[in-house]
Amino acid sequence: MGAKVWALEAQRLGKAYRVYRSPAARLLEGLTFGLHRGHESKWALQDVNLQIDMGMAFGLCGANGAGKSTLLKVLAGTTSATTGRYRTSGRVASLLELGTGFHLDFSGRENVRMNGILAGHSMRQVNRRMDSIAEFAELGEAFDAPVRTYSTGMGMRLGFAAALGFDPEILILDEVFAVGDMYFQKKCVDRLREFKEDNRTILFCSHSLYDMRQLCDEAMWLDHGEVECVGDSATVTNRYSAWQGAQMDGCAEGGPRPIEWPRIDSARLIRKDRSPARVVQTGDDLELHLRWRNPQGNARPIQLGVAFVRQDQTLCAAAGTHLDGRKLEGQQGEAVLHLPNLALLSGRFTVMLYLFDGEGVFRYEERALEEDLVVEAGTDEVGLIRLEHDWELRSAGDRQRDSEVAA
Amino acid sequence: MFPKSLSVPVSTGQPEWIVAGRPRTWQSLARLAAWPKVVWSRRELLATSVRRELQARFRGTLLGFAWVLLQPLVQFAIYAFIFTELLGLKLGTGSGVPAGTMGVYMFTGTLVWSSFADAVQRSTGCILEHRTLVQKVRFDAQLLPLQVVLSSLVTFGAGLIAYLTYTGVTSAWQFPGVSLLLWGPLLLGLQLLLTLGLGLGLSALQVLFRDTAPIVGVLLTIWMFLTPVFWIPSDALLPGLEEWLPLVELNPVHHLLYAWRELLMSGQPELVFNGAFYESLRVLSLWAFGAFVTGSLIFFRVERHMADEV
Numbered sequence: 001m002g003a004k005v006w007a008l009e010a011q012r013l014g015k016a017y018r019v020y021r022s023p024a025a026r027l028l029e030g031l032t033f034g035l036h037r038g039h040e041s042k043w044a045l046q047d048v049n050l051q052i053d054m055g056m057a058f059g060l061c062g063a064n065g066a067g068k069s070t071l072l073k074v075l076a077g078t079t080s081a082t083t084g085r086y087r088t089s090g091r092v093a094s095l096l097e098l099g100t101g102f103h104l105d106f107s108g109r110e111n112v113r114m115n116g117i118l119a120g121h122s123m124r125q126v127n128r129r130m131d132s133i134a135e136f137a138e139l140g141e142a143f144d145a146p147v148r149t150y151s152t153g154m155g156m157r158l159g160f161a162a163a164l165g166f167d168p169e170i171l172i173l174d175e176v177f178a179v180g181d182m183y184f185q186k187k188c189v190d191r192l193r194e195f196k197e198d199n200r201t202i203l204f205c206s207h208s209l210y211d212m213r214q215l216c217d218e219a220m221w222l223d224h225g226e227v228e229c230v231g232d233s234a235t236v237t238n239r240y241s242a243w244q245g246a247q248m249d250g251c252a253e254g255g256p257r258p259i260e261w262p263r264i265d266s267a268r269l270i271r272k273d274r275s276p277a278r279v280v281q282t283g284d285d286l287e288l289h290l291r292w293r294n295p296q297g298n299a300r301p302i303q304l305g306v307a308f309v310r311q312d313q314t315l316c317a318a319a320g321t322h323l324d325g326r327k328l329e330g331q332q333g334e335a336v337l338h339l340p341n342l343a344l345l346s347g348r349f350t351v352m353l354y355l356f357d358g359e360g361v362f363r364y365e366e367r368a369l370e371e372d373l374v375v376e377a378g379t380d381e382v383g384l385i386r387l388e389h390d391w392e393l394r395s396a397g398d399r400q401r402d403s404e405v406a407a
Numbered sequence: 408m409f410p411k412s413l414s415v416p417v418s419t420g421q422p423e424w425i426v427a428g429r430p431r432t433w434q435s436l437a438r439l440a441a442w443p444k445v446v447w448s449r450r451e452l453l454a455t456s457v458r459r460e461l462q463a464r465f466r467g468t469l470l471g472f473a474w475v476l477l478q479p480l481v482q483f484a485i486y487a488f489i490f491t492e493l494l495g496l497k498l499g500t501g502s503g504v505p506a507g508t509m510g511v512y513m514f515t516g517t518l519v520w521s522s523f524a525d526a527v528q529r530s531t532g533c534i535l536e537h538r539t540l541v542q543k544v545r546f547d548a549q550l551l552p553l554q555v556v557l558s559s560l561v562t563f564g565a566g567l568i569a570y571l572t573y574t575g576v577t578s579a580w581q582f583p584g585v586s587l588l589l590w591g592p593l594l595l596g597l598q599l600l601l602t603l604g605l606g607l608g609l610s611a612l613q614v615l616f617r618d619t620a621p622i623v624g625v626l627l628t629i630w631m632f633l634t635p636v637f638w639i640p641s642d643a644l645l646p647g648l649e650e651w652l653p654l655v656e657l658n659p660v661h662h663l664l665y666a667w668r669e670l671l672m673s674g675q676p677e678l679v680f681n682g683a684f685y686e687s688l689r690v691l692s693l694w695a696f697g698a699f700v701t702g703s704l705i706f707f708r709v710e711r712h713m714a715d716e717v
Contacts, residue, residue, distance in 0.1 A: 005420075023616065077425070079714040082427055092545070103463075105466060
């Protein structure tokens, strides 16, 4: 047997963009066949090694300009690498930006057809898949209207349907969960999960660490074009998010105009007896203890939000200080959220924590508790939560007796 | 929902590495040799995009595709009227010289030249024009100039049909002989190679130097007057230019024009045609293959920078 076949494999991959000082410098370099160097190389990506197994979802995280999109573009084959090599096993479809290559004057249908043929499918294959693509995009009549008339959300539907529609084995997505209504986002997530179960491979980048944790098996954190860490998605995203926090401190110390953003120092979910709450029972009494800091707190109070999100991305319950008419004042403090008689029924829940500005609009920080909360119902009750309830039962005879009493 | 595919094919071997860096000479040569394969395997893409390009050009017009034929027909009628009826220009004296010569000469000249110039000018900008595709979709970018050249050949073909219709229906000129059927396809092929070669090279240069397109525009104007589109390279008609006239033999478009005219005008009148048809074909073939090879190699060399530069 030969070596293992990876869905995607890269060795020492690097990408440098050429920056020319002026068109004249470029011309001079061209005319002298490169003897006169008119450009500087800006490395967007350096020495990236990657092995992605089939059936895996792999996420890329990192700050803006860290090289995420460049890596995706190189692997999707739309831009060439400067060093190293890579190989992909199977048909690759990429959705690198919304409305990839759509011609605005042509209808959604014509654009999907063009995309399919561009990807190397025959007209017959394209036509065979057209109905299912139209069905997934759910654009109705608009599918045959010019793309010019589409809203951003509709364009996204079309792009997503077209990328997924031609049965790729490897899907490369660049930050595409950001747009679209909740309904369609959910549909895409479901579809991606199916895709993965079908032993197909997904590679994507996102600023939403939540999406990454939920969808990915493994993740890579890129910083200034280099791999900072790679491993299972929870570890990588947590390390990245910790680094993000530290980064803001760095800004406060070194920057000319310090941005001292509020942040969460620590958070833990415990039982009344102070033992950590990981696996709990419905009806347990829990407390969320959270330490926060807000350097400009005297001038700008902040708000705290807590949300429980089930694994299928259903938001089950949420609480916010702003919703209850409270706020966090001062430069630091501790907040305790009492959760008596937990109503959640069995399931695995991610506990999301948010620091908002005073109006509860802007999110300073968004993070998940390190460990998911696992609830065991301990009863046969089904559903999401247990409603506060009580039964009052009477048989027909009882009612008769009641009316006699009344008479 | 999507029909589930039957199964993901299990790869039996390792896929090929895609290695970074400038393509080696043998790789470029291999790609040159693979042109026919690429064209054949992407024929549906080419057909669709050529149709789309024509559609886009006439989208929203009442007559639609009819314009492809209508434009040259009207043009030919105008030329015939101005040069034959109005100005009464005749080429040569002799009794065998038909009346409409100058109109036909001008029409065939502009038909071939404008197809050539249009293809070169538009293919120069084609990579930039399709920048969204080049940046975001993985496909053979070499098909873009080809698509432009093909679409201009379609309009050229429409012009030919208009010409055949006109000469068939009216007595303006004799209907071309069977030699058109024989040599026409070959000539069309050489024209394609010549324009495609120029288009490939220039479109690649345009990505690197944006000044290419305006320079090409200027050069094409000069080139047009250096090419016997509106004049006849004859010592008798252009006294005083005898020592310069042989230079016209270096111009590939002259040979292209000469060959087309010989076929379309049935070698009449003698003033225009000196029996150099095969010589013209030979010179044109050299230019065409030279341009095609050079253009392709330039294109393959620049290609890996395209997505970053557009």
